[in-house]
Amino acid sequence: MVASKEKLLEVRHLKKHFEMKKGLFASSKSVLKAVDDISFSINKGETFGLVGESGCGKTTVGRTILKLYEPTSGQILYKDTPIEGLLHKEMLPYRKKMQMIFQDPYASLDPRMTVGEIIADPLIVHSMYSGKERMDRVKELIELVGLQRDHLNRYPHEFSGGQRQRIGIARALAVEPEFLICDEPISALDVSIQAQVVNMLEELQEKFGLTYLFVSHDLSMVRHMSHKVGVMYLGSLVEYSEVDELYTNMQHPYTQALLSALPIADPDRAEQSERIHLQGDVPSPINPPSGCAFRTRCKFAMQVCSEEKPLLRDIGNSHMVACHLSNQ
Amino acid sequence: MHLLQVQNLRTTFRIDAGQVQAVRGISFYVKKGESLGIVGESGSGKSVSMLSIMKLLPQNAELQADHVQFNGQDLNQIDQKEMRKMLGSEIGMIFQDPMSSLNPLLTIGDQIVEPIRIHQKISKEAARKKAIDILRIVEIPSPEKRLKQYPHEFSGGMRQRVMIAIAISCNPKLLIADEPTTALDVTIQAQILDLMHDLKNKMQTSIVMITHDLGVIANMCNRVLVMYGGTIVEEGTIREIFYQPKHPYTWGLIKSIPTVSTGKREKLIPIPGSPPDLIAPPKGCPFTARCEYAMKICEKIPPQQITLSETHRAACWLMHPKASGVAKEVTV
Numbered sequence: 045m046v047a048s049k050e051k052l053l054e055v056r057h058l059k060k061h062f063e064m065k066k067g068l069f070a071s072s073k074s075v076l077k078a079v080d081d082i083s084f085s086i087n088k089g090e091t092f093g094l095v096g097e098s099g100c101g102k103t104t105v106g107r108t109i110l111k112l113y114e115p116t117s118g119q120i121l122y123k124d125t126p127i128e129g130l131l132h133k134e135m136l137p138y139r140k141k142m143q144m145i146f147q148d149p150y151a152s153l154d155p156r157m158t159v160g161e162i163i164a165d166p167l168i169v170h171s172m173y174s175g176k177e178r179m180d181r182v183k184e185l186i187e188l189v190g191l192q193r194d195h196l197n198r199y200p201h202e203f204s205g206g207q208r209q210r211i212g213i214a215r216a217l218a219v220e221p222e223f224l225i226c227d228e229p230i231s232a233l234d235v236s237i238q239a240q241v242v243n244m245l246e247e248l249q250e251k252f253g254l255t256y257l258f259v260s261h262d263l264s265m266v267r268h269m270s271h272k273v274g275v276m277y278l279g280s281l282v283e284y285s286e287v288d289e290l291y292t293n294m295q296h297p298y299t300q301a302l303l304s305a306l307p308i309a310d311p312d313r314a315e316q317s318e319r320i321h322l323q324g325d326v327p328s329p330i331n332p333p334s335g336c337a338f339r340t341r342c343k344f345a346m347q348v349c350s351e352e353k354p355l356l357r358d359i360g361n362s363h364m365v366a367c368h369l370s371n372q
Numbered sequence: 373m374h375l376l377q378v379q380n381l382r383t384t385f386r387i388d389a390g391q392v393q394a395v396r397g398i399s400f401y402v403k404k405g406e407s408l409g410i411v412g413e414s415g416s417g418k419s420v421s422m423l424s425i426m427k428l429l430p431q432n433a434e435l436q437a438d439h440v441q442f443n444g445q446d447l448n449q450i451d452q453k454e455m456r457k458m459l460g461s462e463i464g465m466i467f468q469d470p471m472s473s474l475n476p477l478l479t480i481g482d483q484i485v486e487p488i489r490i491h492q493k494i495s496k497e498a499a500r501k502k503a504i505d506i507l508r509i510v511e512i513p514s515p516e517k518r519l520k521q522y523p524h525e526f527s528g529g530m531r532q533r534v535m536i537a538i539a540i541s542c543n544p545k546l547l548i549a550d551e552p553t554t555a556l557d558v559t560i561q562a563q564i565l566d567l568m569h570d571l572k573n574k575m576q577t578s579i580v581m582i583t584h585d586l587g588v589i590a591n592m593c594n595r596v597l598v599m600y601g602g603t604i605v606e607e608g609t610i611r612e613i614f615y616q617p618k619h620p621y622t623w624g625l626i627k628s629i630p631t632v633s634t635g636k637r638e639k640l641i642p643i644p645g646s647p648p649d650l651i652a653p654p655k656g657c658p659f660t661a662r663c664e665y666a667m668k669i670c671e672k673i674p675p676q677q678i679t680l681s682e683t684h685r686a687a688c689w690l691m692h693p694k695a696s697g698v699a700k701e702v703t704v
Contacts, residue, residue, distance in 0.1 A: 204646050205414075238642075240642040243642055261557065261558065263558070304562075309585075309590050310590055321563070322563070325527045325529055
């Protein structure tokens with residue numbers, strides 16, 4: 045794979061806060077900080093892996109970049125053009141370049157449309173091709189994702205999970221996007237099918253020079269897919285680096301715990317490995333701990349961790365870590 | 373004698389389109405105090421085979437077995453009513469989804485106390501004390517307070533702990549866990565697996581762990597059954613299955629997952645195609661259509677289980693002496 049170091053997408057200090065509705069007589073509104081000041085960039089033709097547990101805000105990041113959610117503050121630069129303030133109409137040409145693959149292949153396809161109609165739909169929305177040409181494009185797409193032309197007249201329920209995910213990918217590719225947000229694209233699939241879909245995503249990336257934001261909780265798949273990886277905890281990035289650097293030299297206690305919690309599919313190594321035990325659950329993002337959000341579960345927590353929120357710092361090799369420990 | 377011994381179990385479901393042969397003649401055993409893993413993809417019959425043993429099948433299911441023995445009792449002979457007495461007291465069950473398997477209208481306390489009172493016939497107060505003890509065993513902080521709370525006040529991991537508490541409340545001899553950690557985050561999954569591991573050692577309970585995650589198997593189990601298309605294609609200790617797998621489906625399973633230690637961008641080797649249709653299952657080996665080593669005989673005659681060691685069995689024609697070692701060299 046040839047990856048030029050041209051930035052395709054950059055996110056600066058992105059915040060997405062949701063206001064929670066309280067009772068009629070409540071005096072103050074509470075705010076859920078789903079994404080709280082996140083910055084990263086993705087190079088053209090590369091994959092950025094975003095990992096974290098449920099509720100850490102990784103999906104919200106993806107959706108906010110596509111402006112499916114209006115960002116609270118911060119900048120989203122697509123090829124150096126800020127798109128966060130664009131109106132719906134102005135956004136359309138960018139929508140064509142940025143597409144999304146969803147987690148649940150059962151819920152993300154309209155059961156009343158045929159596969160042909162589903163794949164043609166984005167072409168109609170963006171007025172691309174017409175008549176026979178459009179049909180040809182749809183046929184080309186279905187073959188591109190490894191299905192057959194005669195599948196086009198069938199309905200989604202006639203397909204297995206892996207095949208449905210292929211249909212979702214064909215739909216996303218229809219408008220010739222440059223950037224794909226893959227939101228847990230394989231977590232609903234069986235293991236043997238996961239590898240099929242992942243290999244296909246990689247082949248498509250090579251063929252069309254696609255750029256991916258790969259959102260996942262699966263650390264081993266993220267390592268396999270990504271060039272750069274960001275680890276999220278409670279709305280913030282805690283660590284961010286090139287993939288090999290991150291997996292061989294993890295600095296943040298949360299990243300270490302996350303990796304050690306992953307069951308290793310190898311009995312001998314599973315026996316030897318020392319698990320880092322994280323106590324308790326992820327705190328509520330409505331009322332996160334002061335200072336470092338991770339301190340309540342961190343065994344290295346110090347006085348300063350409750351007083352000051354650690355900022356992302358470069359510790360060399362453009363390896364960014366937000367932890368007071370690595371400041372010393 | 374083994375705790376659970378099953379001979380030639382078959383389960384079919386009648387549906388409009390025909391008969392779904394979900395489990396097609398499987399035999400296995402569970403030893404006292406061991407944990408047995410069952411892997412396979414969705415629809416391979418792993419859950420249905422365990423539900424069949426517990427007679428927890430819907431009306432349209434038909435069940436046949438030459439022999440099912442649990443703790444010296446012939447389960448073929450007893451009816452559903454007697455079975456219900458054993459469920460909860462001698463066989464405990466943990467389901468996949470802790471969000472939907474607890475009753476949202478009852479407090480956690482009510483739900484733990486209920487099986488204790490039904491099976492052990494002790495007073496309300498004694499049962500409540502026992503419930504508090506059990507919540508302590510599953511490491512739920514301040515159990516007295518938690519007892520009065522409802523499921524929605526618990527997180528996913530905590531709910532799964534409650535499920536485990538209910539399942540072990542009557543000291544069952546066998547604990548069946550159906551994808552107990554699939555709905556949980558990795559850090560919570562690690563907590564729950566550790567807890568189950570400790571409980572197994574402490575209480576000498578046998579565990580049957582149904583999962584599709586080979587990592588969970590490698591960390592939790594002593595032995596593994598690999599299921600495909602309603603049959604057991606390979607069976608062995610975890611070391612036999614991970615280090616000397618003999619069935620091409622097992623090879624495929626192991627090769628299709630990336631490991632954190634392998635460098636990036638090493639191509640994954642997927643298993644092509646999709647699982648067989650169990651309404652009209654293939655005549656021969658169910659894996660034939662997806663197997664790169666398939667021979668003519670594989671389509672025609674189902675392979676017999678071949679015994680490789682005291683614990684290791686596999687059903688594949690490749691191990692037949694006449695298969696001329698087509699794929700004997702394959703290493704994983």
